Amino acid sequence: MNDEAQTSKTERKRRATRMQQLGRSLTELNAIQLATMPASHKLQTAIQDYQRFPSNEAKRRQLQFIGKLIRDEDTESIELALARLEGTSALAQYEFHQLEHWRDRLIEEPTALTEYLHEHPTIDRQALRHHIQHVHRAKDDQQRRASARALFRFLRDAYDSAP
8 A cells, every 4th residue: 555545534634734834835935035945946936826816716726736736845845944034943043143143242342353254254344344333333222223233134144145
């Protein structure tokens, strides 16, 4: 007997529902995020079609089709990529904390800039110095927090675009 015949109907329905839910999560991504997913071209096209449909009934049918296409995909790698993108994976949380750590060090320790530039040689040095100076020149706590957030976003964007 093959593996499909041994699974119960309830288990097959549960698996199909899980695939549809994964598909629904993928349909909520923008084009750039979708391009980072380890999914086939056919699945990505089906998701883009879903996003174009105005009718709820058409979207419902397309979502079922997406769930069917996902069965042929490596769902584990898609789920991992989605979790990383949403920031729920352990790796994403670690990266977030590392970026926070660097932001705080760059603001507080003058020698941290040299160390950071040594570890990340491809970063835009001038822009990084500019963001750090903005934090130091802030007139009040509100400006300081805003500048620190801008520095964090710069570090995150540089990290995301690094090869």
